[in-house]
Amino acid sequence: MKTPRRLSVAFFALLLPASLLLGSCAKDDEPVPAPLYLLDQSWQLIEAEGKPVAVTAGGAATSLTLSSIDNLSAGQAWCNQYGGTFMLVPGTSYLTFSGQASTRATCAEQPQETRYLNLLPQVRRYTISQRQLQLFDSEHPLPLLVFEVK
Known part of the structure; x- marks a missing residue:
């Protein structure tokens, strides 16, 4: 019975860092540029x-x-x-x-x-x-x- 527990701990130990890395690539976190018509406009x-x-x-x-x-x-x-x-x-x-x-x-x-x-x-x-x-x-x-x- 100890094998499944060790497997699940190992799985979560690998899953957490992977999800953090993938989560940091989300489009919502990307910087949004200022509207083009605001800048370089007189x-x-x-x-x-x-x-x-x-x-x-x-x-x-x-x-x-x-x-x-x-x-x-x-x-x-x-x-x-x-x-x-x-x-x-x-x-x-x-x-x-x-x-x-x-x-x-x-x-x-x-x-x-x-x-x-x-x-x-x-x-x-x-x-x-x-x-x-x-x-x-x-x-x-x-x-x-x-x-x-x-």
């Missing part, structure tokens, strides 16, 4: 904190591009070019930005630009719907920033 700011954003008198629109190669964010704000880094968590809507560095030109829209650059590091998630990118913080149901495809 987004133009159309709304900040619920208020429409107009193009400056000089014709420069505030833009944002997220690079798929090096996780760098870059764009043109009202007065200056800016950039930093961003982080996406694959398979989720989680998105964060570092503080963004910018050039130092001044213009009449400087307060708007400063507010915009201060809002980006507050972002915690995004949605994309009808060619619009909406960026949210962790507290409010309405987006902080809304962009559309340029």
Whole structure:
């Protein structure tokens, strides 16, 4: 009677590691890439904190591009070019930005630009719907920033 017990112990001793190895290959565990239309796309700011954003008198629109190669964010704000880094968590809507560095030109829209650059590091998630990118913080149901495809 001891033989079947030894056989079953040996069987389970082999089965457990094999099932762990096979389980780690499941498709559900594979990283999901960010949507292609989020990255390497030029987004133009159309709304900040619920208020429409107009193009400056000089014709420069505030833009944002997220690079798929090096996780760098870059764009043109009202007065200056800016950039930093961003982080996406694959398979989720989680998105964060570092503080963004910018050039130092001044213009009449400087307060708007400063507010915009201060809002980006507050972002915690995004949605994309009808060619619009909406960026949210962790507290409010309405987006902080809304962009559309340029």
